[in-house]
Amino acid sequence: MSEVLGGVRTYTGVERAAVLMMLVGDEEAAAILQKLDPEEVRQLGKAMFAVADVSEAEVEDVLDDFVGHAKQRTAIGFDPRPKIEGMMTKALGPDKADSVLARITPPEAACQLDMLDWLDGPEIAALIEEEHPQVAALIIANLDPGVAAQVLEILPEAIQPDILHRIAKLGPITPEAVETLNAMLSARAGKGGGTSTAAVQLGGTKEAAKIMQSARKATEARVMPKLHKIDKDVAKAIEEAMFVFDNLLDLDEKSLGTLIRNVDSDTLVRSLKGVDDAVRNRFLGCMSSRAADGIRDEMESRGPMRLSEVLDAQKAVIAIARGLAKDGTIVMGAGDDDYV
Incomplete structure (x- = not known):
């Protein structure tokens, strides 16, 4: 947050960037925004509103700071791909240039469904609610677990177990499939589609488990029994991935004591064999000294x-x-949304 020192506000890093963005032309500003991540765009946009009343002295201060930092740099990075591609095409022609570039261009990072970064849970759910469950599974598996859980809960309850099952069974996705999904999302959202050049690995039982861990307990209680009926092995694998032995440390003293009283001594001895001292002492601390x-x-x-x-x-x-x-x-790790 900016502060006032000697009659001139001092700005944070993002606010200084916002001042500079307000000074450049629309095309230059747009080109810069295209290079940023969605969260960076949001932060910068918010800061631009906050510095709209910047004074002339404050602008000079920001510019002096920018020039000072620029002088410290030995080089300014840029994406060389368009320039190299243009040079190759002019020198060799399109066909030969494509052949050479295919051999020398560094591989790109695994592609993602870029449109999803710009949408919130309800918007994503609205885009996919009428799609085939396999398409919905592919898209949800590409989301952060918290957002994925939100989208899953918004979709009709009847299809939630099926979608979770499909997420757990996903694997490698071809570049063509990713490109098709990108195009579908972009068309639905009214934006230009991106391109995809690499296969990606999506889903699996661990990813499905993360989604269920992020969902409300009521959702888990409703979805998991139905998933057991669809595929008992997958449901069991998800449950095992959702909860490991160390999670028992999150139980309060009363609950952990109740659990220990319901476990026979032989099983308890074997379960505590090999765990670290902190875990063992947590369990033994809920028992009588004897x-x-x-x-x-x-x-x-x-x-x-x-x-x-x-x-x-x-x-x-x-x-x-x-x-x-x-x-x-x-009580085991109930989410806040389960309480009123």
Whole structure:
């Protein structure tokens, strides 16, 4: 936030950039904006409104600062691709130039569905609500998990389990498919489409799990049982990815104590074998001193244990925790939206 020093405001970095943007022509400003990420455009646009009343002295201060920083630079970066492509085309002709450029142009980063960065959850949901569930799955899988969960919840409840299942089963997406999706989104939003040159990896059970973790608990409680009916293995894989043993540390003292009382000692001993001291002490701290000492003695007497045995025991504890949470006996990470 800008401050007033000696009668002249001092601006933050983004506000200085906003002042400079207000000084250049519309075409130059547009060219600069095209190089920025969506969030940068939003921040810069907001700052431009904030500095609309900039004084002449403040403009001079900003320009002096800009010139000073510019002098410190040894070079100014730019995208060389258009210039090189133009030179090659003029020298060799289109066909030969394309052949040479195909061999010398550095590979681009994996493409994304660029239009999605400029839209919020409800807008994305409106664009895809009448599309085939596979198309919706491809698009939602490309979103940040929080936005993806929002879009999924806006779509009709009847298709949510199917879309989540399709997200979990996604894999490599061809460049042609990505380009088609980009064109579809751009056409729906009334904007020019971009181009795609690389395949991308989308979805998977971990991505589906992240979306469910970001969704409201009511959504999870409604969608996951239906997904079990569609594909039990996929649903189980998503649930396992959603919740790992360390997540149990988020339980409050009362809930963790209740969980421990519902786990037999043999399973508890095996589940705590190999975890770090902080995790073990968190569990044992919810037990009586006598019971905790008994668990410690049992762990020491058993000696080395196979990792597979430990993981199976931890999965069993997690399953018990989820069952207790489902019954309302304990509370596991409920989102804010579930409370009124």
